[in-house]
Amino acid sequence: xxxxxxxxxxxxxxxxxxxxxxxxxxxxxxxxxxxxxxxxxxxxxxxxxxxxxxxxxxxxxxxxxxxxxxxxxxxxxxxxxxxxxxxxxxxxxxxxxxxxxxxxx
Amino acid sequence: xxxxxxxxxxxxxxxxxxxxxxxxxxxxxxxxxxxxxxxxxxxxxxxxxxxxxxxxxxxxxxxxxxxxxxxxxxxxxxxxxxxxxxxxxxxxxxxxxxxxxxxxxxxxxxxxxxxxxxxxxxxxxxxxxxxxxxxxxxxxxxxxxxxxxxxxxxxxxxxxxxxxxxxxxxxxxxxxxxxxxxxxxxxxxxxxxxxxxxxxxxxxxxxxxxxxxxxxxxxxxxxxxxxxxxxxxxxxxxxxxxxxxxxxxxxxxxxxxxxxxxxxxxxxxxxxxxxxxxxxxxxxxxxxxxxxxxxxxxxxxxxxxxxxxxxxxxxxxxxxxxxxxxxxxxxxxxxxxxxxxxxxxxxxxxxxxxxxxxxxxxxxxxxxxxxxxxxxxxxxxxxxxxxxxxxxxxxxxxxxxxxxxxxxxxxxxxxxxxxxxxxxxxxxxxxxxxxxxxxxxxxxxxxxxxxxxxxxxxxxxxxxxxxxxxxxxxxxxxxxxx
Amino acid sequence: xxxxxxxxxxxxxxxxxxxxxxxxxxxxxxxxxxxxxxxxxxxxxxxxxxxxxxxxxxxxxxxxxxxxxxxxxxxxxxxxxxxxxxxxxxxxxxxxxxxxxxxxxxxxxxxxxxxxxxxxxxxxxxxxxxxxxxxxxxxxxxxxxxxxxxxxxxxxxxxxxxxxxxxxxxxxxxxxxxxxxxxxxxxxxxxxxxxxxxxxxxxxxxxxxxxxxxxxxxxxxxxxxxxxxxxxxxxxxxxxxxxxxxxxxxxxxxxxxxxxxxxxxxxxxxxxxxxxxxxxxxxxxxxxxxxxxxxxxxxxxxxxxxxxxxxxxxxxxxxxxxxxxxxxxxxxxxxxxxxxxxxxxxxxxxxxxxxxxxxxxxxxxxxxxxxxxxxxxxxxxxxxxxxxxxxxxxxxxxxxxxxxxxxx
Numbered sequence: 004x005x006x007x008x009x010x011x012x013x014x015x016x017x018x019x020x021x022x023x024x025x026x027x028x029x030x031x032x033x034x035x036x037x038x039x040x041x042x043x044x045x046x047x048x049x050x051x052x053x054x055x056x057x058x059x060x061x062x063x064x065x066x067x068x069x070x071x072x073x074x075x076x077x078x079x080x081x082x083x084x085x086x087x088x089x090x091x092x093x094x095x096x097x098x099x100x101x102x103x104x105x106x107x108x
Numbered sequence: 109x110x111x112x113x114x115x116x117x118x119x120x121x122x123x124x125x126x127x128x129x130x131x132x133x134x135x136x137x138x139x140x141x142x143x144x145x146x147x148x149x150x151x152x153x154x155x156x157x158x159x160x161x162x163x164x165x166x167x168x169x170x171x172x173x174x175x176x177x178x179x180x181x182x183x184x185x186x187x188x189x190x191x192x193x194x195x196x197x198x199x200x201x202x203x204x205x206x207x208x209x210x211x212x213x214x215x216x217x218x219x220x221x222x223x224x225x226x227x228x229x230x231x232x233x234x235x236x237x238x239x240x241x242x243x244x245x246x247x248x249x250x251x252x253x254x255x256x257x258x259x260x261x262x263x264x265x266x267x268x269x270x271x272x273x274x275x276x277x278x279x280x281x282x283x284x285x286x287x288x289x290x291x292x293x294x295x296x297x298x299x300x301x302x303x304x305x306x307x308x309x310x311x312x313x314x315x316x317x318x319x320x321x322x323x324x325x326x327x328x329x330x331x332x333x334x335x336x337x338x339x340x341x342x343x344x345x346x347x348x349x350x351x352x353x354x355x356x357x358x359x360x361x362x363x364x365x366x367x368x369x370x371x372x373x374x375x376x377x378x379x380x381x382x383x384x385x386x387x388x389x390x391x392x393x394x395x396x397x398x399x400x401x402x403x404x405x406x407x408x409x410x411x412x413x414x415x416x417x418x419x420x421x422x423x424x425x426x427x428x429x430x431x432x433x434x435x436x437x438x439x440x441x442x443x444x445x446x447x448x449x450x451x452x453x454x455x456x457x458x459x460x461x462x463x464x465x466x467x468x469x470x471x472x473x474x475x476x477x478x479x480x481x482x483x484x485x486x487x488x489x490x491x492x493x494x495x496x497x498x499x500x501x502x503x504x505x506x507x508x509x510x511x512x513x514x515x516x517x518x519x520x521x522x523x524x525x526x527x528x529x530x531x532x533x534x535x536x537x538x539x540x541x542x543x544x545x546x547x548x549x550x551x552x553x554x555x556x557x558x559x560x561x562x563x564x565x566x567x568x569x570x571x572x573x574x575x576x577x578x579x580x581x582x583x584x585x586x587x588x589x590x
Numbered sequence: 591x592x593x594x595x596x597x598x599x600x601x602x603x604x605x606x607x608x609x610x611x612x613x614x615x616x617x618x619x620x621x622x623x624x625x626x627x628x629x630x631x632x633x634x635x636x637x638x639x640x641x642x643x644x645x646x647x648x649x650x651x652x653x654x655x656x657x658x659x660x661x662x663x664x665x666x667x668x669x670x671x672x673x674x675x676x677x678x679x680x681x682x683x684x685x686x687x688x689x690x691x692x693x694x695x696x697x698x699x700x701x702x703x704x705x706x707x708x709x710x711x712x713x714x715x716x717x718x719x720x721x722x723x724x725x726x727x728x729x730x731x732x733x734x735x736x737x738x739x740x741x742x743x744x745x746x747x748x749x750x751x752x753x754x755x756x757x758x759x760x761x762x763x764x765x766x767x768x769x770x771x772x773x774x775x776x777x778x779x780x781x782x783x784x785x786x787x788x789x790x791x792x793x794x795x796x797x798x799x800x801x802x803x804x805x806x807x808x809x810x811x812x813x814x815x816x817x818x819x820x821x822x823x824x825x826x827x828x829x830x831x832x833x834x835x836x837x838x839x840x841x842x843x844x845x846x847x848x849x850x851x852x853x854x855x856x857x858x859x860x861x862x863x864x865x866x867x868x869x870x871x872x873x874x875x876x877x878x879x880x881x882x883x884x885x886x887x888x889x890x891x892x893x894x895x896x897x898x899x900x901x902x903x904x905x906x907x908x909x910x911x912x913x914x915x916x917x918x919x920x921x922x923x924x925x926x927x928x929x930x931x932x933x934x935x936x937x938x939x940x941x942x943x944x945x946x947x948x949x950x951x952x953x954x955x956x957x958x959x960x961x962x963x964x965x966x967x968x969x970x971x972x973x974x975x976x977x978x979x980x981x982x983x984x985x986x987x988x989x990x991x992x993x994x995x996x997x998x
Contacts, residue, residue, distance in 0.1 A: 072181075072291030084288050085400065085428060088459045089488055190623075473928075489913070504928030508895070513923035519938045522910035526939065532925045532932040 010103040016040070021066075023055050026107050031094060033103065034077050036064045040098070041077040042105055044091035048082065049073055149206040155179065158303050161206050165272055165306075168279065178292035178302030185296045192449045192480075194420040198394050203366050205304045205337070261319070266350075267312040268323055271339055274310030281312060285341055289372035289400050298398045301337045301370040308338035308369070313348040313379075322384070322570055325354035338369045344379035344407075353570060355386040355414075366394050367418075373401035375409050377431060382410040386573055388417035388580070391447060395421040405431030405460075412568050415442045415450045416580065424482060426455035429463035429491075439565045440469040441577075443584060444477030444509070453483035453515075458524075462493040469500045470562050473509035474584070480512040485526065492523040500530040503561055505554075505585075555582050596679065597686045603694070607709035614702040627886040627918050628828050628857040633800065635702070638741035638772045640710050660759075661729040663715055673725050673756060678714025678745055688718055692749050696778035696806045699830075703802045707743045707776045714745035719754035719785075728757040728979065735762070735795060738769035746777040750785040750813075757788040757980070764796035764823070772800045773824075779807035781815050783837065788816040790980060792987060795823035797854060803829035811837025811866070818975075818984060821848040821856050822991045828857040835862075835869035835900075846875035847971050847988055850883035850915075851995045857886040862904065864897040864930075873904045876971050878964055879915035880995050890922040891934060897927045904934040909967050965992055 008026055010033050016022055022033045023045050032045035032054055045053050047068040056069045064077045073087035080093040095106045149157050158179050162172040187195060261268050267278060275282055292302035313319060344350055367389065375381045381401065389395055395418040401409040411425035427436030438454035456465040471479035481500045502511035513530045535557050543553035559566075559578055566574050616635060617625040661675055667684070674685065682689045697704055715731045735742045748758055762773060773795055781787045787807075795801055801824035809815050819831060833842040848856055862871040877885055891902045908917040919936040942963060949959035968988050975981040 067291075067293070070293070071295070072293030074291065084291050085402070086291075086294060088428060088430065088457065502923075502925070504925065504930075507898075507928055509928055511923065511925045513921070513934075515921060515936075517919040517921075517936055517938065518916075519908070519910070519918070520916045522913055522915060524910075524938065526937060528919075528921065528934075528936045530921070530923060530932075530934050532923055532930060534928045534930070 005106045007097070007104050007106055010105060013098055013101050013103055016103060019059060019061055021055060021059065023053075024105070026105075029092075029107070031105065031107075032066075033096065033105065034059060034066065036077055037061045039064065040096040040103060042094040042096050043075065043077055043080045044093075046091055047071075047073055047075070047087055048089040048091055049087040149204050151204055152201045153179070153182075153203075153205050153300075153304065157205055161304060161306065164206075165275075167275060170283070171275060174287070174292065175303050175305075178299050181293040182296060182299035182303055185293075185299060187296055191422055191482075192420050192451050192478075194394070194449055195422075198366060200366075203336075206306060261323075264317050264319070265314040266317060266319055267310065269310050271305070271308045271310050271341075274341075278310065278312070281343070282310070282341075285343055285372070285374060287372075289374065289402060290370055290398055295398060297368045297396045298370055301339060301368050301398070305337045305339040305370065308340040309342070309352070309354075310340070311342040311350060311352060313342075313344045313350045315346040315348060315376075317345075318349040319351070322351040322353045325352075336367050340369070340371045341374075342372075342381055342383070343374045344376060344381045346376045347378040348376075349380045351382040351384070351570075353384045353386075353573070355388070365392050367396070369397045369399075371397070371399040371425075373399075373409055375401065375403045375407035375434075377405040377407055379404075380408040380410075382412065383425075384412040384414075384569060384573070386414040386416070386569070386577070387421065389421075390417060391419050393418040395423065397421075397423040399423065399425040400428070401426065401436075402428045402430050403434035403436055406433045407431065408435040408437070410437040411439070411454065412565070413438065413440045413452065413454075414565075414569070414577065415440075415452050416584075417448075418450075419447060420449045420451070422451045424453050424455050424484075426457070426484075427465065428457045428459060429465065429494075430459050432460050432462050434460060434463045436463075436465040438465075438467045438469070439568055440467075440471075440481075441562050441565050442469075442471040442479045442481075443581065444471065444473045444479040445584060446475040446477060449478045449480070451480045451482060453481045455484040456486070456496065457484075458487040458491040458494040458496065461491055463491060464494065465496040467496075467498040467500075468565060469498075470502075470565055471500075471511060472503045472505065472558060472561070472581075473511050474505040476508040476510075478510040478512070480514065481530070483515045484518070485515065485528065486518045487521050487524050487526060489520040491521050494521070495525045496527070498528040500528075501561070502530070502532045503558065504532065504534050505558075551585070555585050558585060595683050597682050597690075599686065599690045600682050600693075604709050607705050610700065611702060611705045611709055614700070614705055616702050624859065624888070625828070627884075628826070628855065633826075635706065635741065635772065638739060640712070641735065641737050641740035641742040641771075642712060660727050661725065663731055673720075673723065673729065674716065674718040675729055675731075676716055678711075678716045678747060681716035681718075681747075685716075685718070688749070689716065689747070692778065692780055693747055694778075696780060696808055697776050697804045699804065701804070703774050704776055704804045707745060707774050707804075710741075711743040711745040711776070713742065714747070715760075717746075717748040717756070717758055719750045719756045721751040721782075722753040723751075724755040725757070728759050731758065731760045733760075733762045733773075733775070735764045735769070735771055735773050735799060737771070738766055739771055741772035741774060743774045745775065748778070748787070748789070749780040750782055750787050752782045753784045754782065755786045757790075759790045759792075759983075761792040761794065762801075762823075763794055764799060767796045768798060769796045770798045771796070772802070774802045775805075777803070777805040779805075779815065779817075781807060781809045781813040781840075783810045784812045785810070786814045786816075788818075788980065790818045790820075790984065792820045793823055793829075794820075794987075794991075796825075797823055797852065798825050799823070800825060801827035801829065803827075803831075805830060806832040806834070807842065808834045808836050809840040809842055812839040813837065813841070815842040817842065817844045818980070819844070819846045820984070820987055820991075821846065821858065822987070824854065824856065826855045828859060830859045830861075832861040832863065833871065835864050835871060835897075836866055838866045838868045840866065840869045842871045843974070844871070844873040845971055845974050846873075846877075847968055847984075848875075848877040848885060849880070849968065849988070849991045849995045850877065850885055851880040852883060853881070854883040855885070856883075858888070860887070860889040860904075862889075862891045862902055864891070864893045864900040864902060864927075867896065867898045867900070867927075869897065870901045871903070874971060874974065875906045876908075876968055877917070878909045878911060878968060878992075878995070879917055880911045882912070882914040884916040884918075886918045886920075887936075888920040888922070889934070890924065891932050893923075893925045893927050893930055893932065895926040898929040900927060900930040900932065902930070902932045906936045907967075908938045909964065910938065911964070961996060964996065965989070968992065 016035045018035050030045040033042045057066045059066050066075050074083040081090045097104045158175050403409045409427045415421045436456045442450035442452050444450045454467050473479045618630045733744045887906050893900050921934040921936050945963050972985045
């Protein structure tokens with residue numbers, strides 16, 4: 004039974020917004036991409052720093068690492084440009100009773 | 109952003125000589141005359157200048173936006189805190205970021221100073237090339253040759269044009285590849301280049317095509333060459349091969365003190381790209397370059413990098429081995445003479461299994477020059493079966509010269525074979541003695557030994573360069589550089 | 591922390607250091623130079639109460655010393671012209687001049703760790719060998735981290751005057767191998783003109799304890815240092831090992847071995863500084879990594895201007911036994927003299943298939959052959975020592991550690 008954690012209410016994460024949560028060893032970024040809810044590790048594998056401050060492109064569903072510009076695909080957790088090349092983990096997002104939840108491994 | 113002009117070290121004789129040279133050129137050849145030039149930006153960088161550059165080039169909206177965004181990154185980012193202390197001397201407010209030269213500019217070979225001519229003599233450089241290097245004559249006699257070269261390439265389907273033309277005529281390809289290897293925010297100098305880039309080559313080689321003859325940067329006609337902020341992209345499609353050569357061994361005078369190029373290489377499965385650079389900028393130049401390549405499955409990328417000139421060069425060509433059995437190679441020679449700091453090296457990232465790489469770096473320091481090797485060898489988790497060897501050798505010719513080696517090795521995979529060696533030494537007594545006992549005067553013997561030291565890398569250069577390189581090192585050894 | 595009989599110079603030193611410590615931050619951000627691979631995120635030094643001083647008694651897993659008549663720390667003054675070996679606090683009272691002359695002159699870097707140590711050290715040892723005295727028996731110093739959850743700051747000051755000779759064995763142990771805590775040590779070694787010191791340092795702390803160390807040696811003209819460091823315990827932390835060849839003819843050999851497992855993370859930062867001509871140094875570090883452990887080795891050879899005819903060598907080799915183990919190796923050279931020979935080599939590899947094949951073709955089952963090759967890899971370091979008590983003890987310590995890591 005995969006553990007599920009609560010993030011916040013659906014209305015607290017409007018399109019374009021991001022929320023960072025901590026779970027065990029991970030920091031996870033939850034994004035609202037034009038209505039689509041996605042969650043990837045809040046970590047650019049290039050330097051293991053945070054993606055939180057990065058610019059989100061809602062049309063392409065990507066976030067750009069603020070430090071060296073690596074572009075991340077929010078759906079797959081894969082880097083689309085260098086200098087990052089190792090993918091990060093993604094997490095399934097659920098909405099139950101107006102609450103956003105994450106399945107964590 | 110301006111660097112405070114507090115501590116200025118006195119100019120060396122060479123720097124003093126060069127300083128006057130540049131002043132001569134601008135007065136005599138009317139660089140400042142509005143009639144001769146379509147546009148010369150005032151010093152410093154801001155939104156207006158970047159917009160003007162884009163406007164003058166007639167660029168599409170997406171490129172204009174790209175430039176402006178890059179400008180924001182550049183302004184926001186601090187200078188790197190590592191590297192050479194000379195970095196602090198770069199004054200970003202004291203630079204013209206864009207100069208479009210008129211094609212009609214006429215200069216006379218007779219006006220070129222004698223000692224410059226003498227150097228070209230000794231180096232045996234052909235007439236046409238001499239004129240070009242001295243900034244003389246935009247029309248060179250060998251234009252006919254260049255036209256023929258271009259026709260052959262066209263027949264094979266090879267695209268070899270300058271970047272402005274590429275943006276106009278091959279916009280799709282540009283959109284697909286431009287800035288995907290080096291994003292605009294990768295580092296401060298890449299951000300600067302992304303904002304004000306002008307000139308550079310765009311090369312596309314179709315699948316299976318082998319370009320036999322090396323493509324040379326100065327074969328591109330109708331463009332400014334060796335500009336400050338060149339941007340180059342080379343795409344070698346599946347199974348193709350191309351060798352690109354830029355720069356030259358002869359001392360190249362530049363009135364621009366900051367050169368910051370960006371080079372992106374993409375080698376698709378089974379392709380091979382070799383990129384050779386020989387740089388010998390005058391001693392007023394800061395040469396800060398970002399060069400990066402990706403090699404897909406079964407592809408090979410080779411960087412051959414020779415750094416002879418400039419006051420400070422910071423350049424670490426890199427290869428990301430993204431597909432199985434990809435191969436990366438970096439061959440580097442650096443010569444640091446009086447007042448110079450060559451801070452070079454390479455980066456290889458093994459991101460796929462069974463990939464291989466070699467870094468072979470040789471440096472020579474003389475007259476208080478400083479040569480540093482800075483490199484990264486990284487093997488990612490999953491890149492099992494990877495093999496890599498890094499060898500750095502440094503020759504210190506006299507007291508007061510300096511050599512540093514800063515390699516980093518990061519290994520996240522157990523099934524790998526990675527080795528790194530570095531040695532620092534001076535010209536061997538026994539070798540010298542042996543040669544001298546065979547009748548060679550000491551100076552000749554030293555030159556022979558030094559040439560032997562760099563020979564493994566020099567032999568990888570195209571022949572004309574190799575010959576010039578040996579002669580140039582000899583010249584450097586005498587300390588009498590033009 | 592301070593006793594009423596503590597000399598003034600020492601109390602003043604502690605007080606100043608306490609103030610200084612308050613101004614210094616821990617290197618917590620990953621981007622901080624020198625700490626890139628050992629981020630201290632989540633580490634709070636203040637959460638560990640300073641440990642009270644303890645007696646220097648032997649504890650489990652000590653270095654096996656077959657040598658009889660080893661000299662141990664005691665509060666007795668030497669009877670004859672022997673070495674002074676006593677707790678540092680006591681030495682400060684009884685020999686204030688000597689202690690004051692040398693304390694803090696070797697490890698001079700002021701980081702949060704060295705400064706905290708300066709202010710709070712409790713356990714400490716002082717070894718002083720007078721001019722021309724040769725101490726045959728090994729001197730044994732033992733530090734025990736006794737109280738779980740505490741931060742033990744200990745300090746060693748070892749001084750060999752001109753022409754002196756000695757062998758010192760130093761071990762850092764935990765009485766409870768499951769205990770959490772912090773051990774923050776500072777070790778200062780002074781090797782005078784023509785003196786010879788062999789220093790064997792074993793760190794076998796609980797694998798749930800943080801370790802921080804600043805260790806530095808200064809070797810004077812024609813002096814010689816043979817330094818062996820075995821890093822077998824601790825959960826995480828960083829140790830600096832520096833040697834300065836300060837006078838012509840000085841020599842230092844540094845041998846390091848480690849075998850990590852589980853989630854251990856060891857970070858070694860070594861420096862061979864050649865500050866005089868005709869000096870030599872030879873550094874060899876070898877480690878095996880099991881489980882999800884990780885190690886960092888950063889080593890710099892620095893040759894100052896004028897240090898002509900320096901001959902420096904540095905080698906680091908790692909053997910990764912699992913997919914999740916990770917090793918970072920950052921050798922470095924900064925050379926400002928030209929008539930030198932400086933070589934460094936770093937290698938990270940898997941088990942040598944040829945060696946394996948050879949052993950298996952002689953009838954050994956795979957697992958045993960594998961084990962032999964791994965053992966051989968570390969024990970190659972043992973070949974750096976001549977036959978005797980040191981060689982036996984080091985080999986023994988490595989063997990016991992390997993048994994623990996690889997399973998018997």
